[in-house]
Amino acid sequence: MASNGAVDLKTKLDILERLTKPVKAGETIPTGTWAVLDANEEFVAVTTKTINGMLVWSGTEQPSSRNTQADPIFGDSTETDISSGGVTVLHGKYRAVVDNTGFDDGESYSIGDGLTVLNGVLTPDTGSDPVVAYVMQPVGADNKLSFRSA
């Protein structure tokens, strides 16, 4: 489960759009990762590089995101996820710092590098990838990445 400090937003919230949509059943999209809308207008984690990925500001670890309908008395059968509040992503121009929930810490980053999203996390652009953000500060001893949206 993502910790609450996964995203440190450096831009005023009131100039950003906080887009909230339902989360697809079974999806795990922690705060600080990147999500995209599917054809049913439900959020799913980004699995392939896309320009449509958006930073998750309130993810599925939040109790306002979804409820799990189970059988609390007898524990019969499998549990079902029900999107309640859904997932909230940020849309607009912003700066943020994410911990390694939101970026691939096996890669190296330099100031100004383009960033793309793969498997829900930021990773360096290889030259022809859809760029969603740029590096503002390289990863330091705190293992956090500072970036601005593209």
Add this chain to the structure above:
Amino acid sequence: MPSDGTGLAASGSTINALFTEALNDPSEISKLAEAGGAFIRQKLRELSFLRKIIPPVMVTKSDCQRSTQHDGLTKIVDIEPDSQAVPLTWRGEPDMSYVDAPRYEIGFFTISSEEYQKTEQELLAYESPVTKIIEENSVKDIQKVEDEKFLEHVDAALAISGNSAAVSDTRVTRNAISQLIKLITADQLKLDCILMTQEDFADVLAWEAVDVGDRVASEITVDGYKYNTLLGYKLITTIKNDIVLPKNIYGFAAPQFFGNFFILNQTKFWINKEANLIRWRSWEDIAVGIANIKAAARIVLS
């Protein structure tokens, strides 16, 4: 019906003019917000079918649980521990049983209207009252999502419990309702209320004397079906046939055997005016959970 305070109905355009005038005075904004909030709560009580099935319980932060894992609040509800009795000889003793009662956790989430905006000049050009717009656009939307999320929980519970059956009847009949009753009573529960669309309820109006007897058949012909119960069970009908699908008749046990519906604080109404632009929205924070999945059942008509 909007009123000008004298007991007479005010026109929509008069309401709009008073509304924009009041917004120029900051002290009046909070009064308008309070009035709007009161209005919304009244309509929610009247119109949400969830609130008739599980009456909401108002909770505050002190009733809820925090977590080290997230920034939200949840409500943890205890479930009755199971118990049993055994017959014994005069020399016997019962088995030991260590009490272990389950509990379940429900997360709160927000249902909000969209944030509406309008310039005061254009608002004055409307003949319909702004309170009507709030009613149409905010109250209805909030209550609809409330019901929609509740029924998503119910359908998920039915998928687990299997308490859903197709019946051969093509219309709502006494036989179909009895099938619904049996689904609930098979799990040693008692049906408390029946939920169906207005569309399906129209079938009840077609019941004939052979179904309901001469007296009720005559009443239906003259006044319609005017009782709050059907076959002795509380009857709830809804026009929201995009949530409760036609031919789907739901039955629920009493709330204490079923689940929980919590409202965190009151429904909030916010309104603001910057220069000539008026903005307003309303929202509520709720939690819905079904603890006893066998307390819900559904029949599907052919």
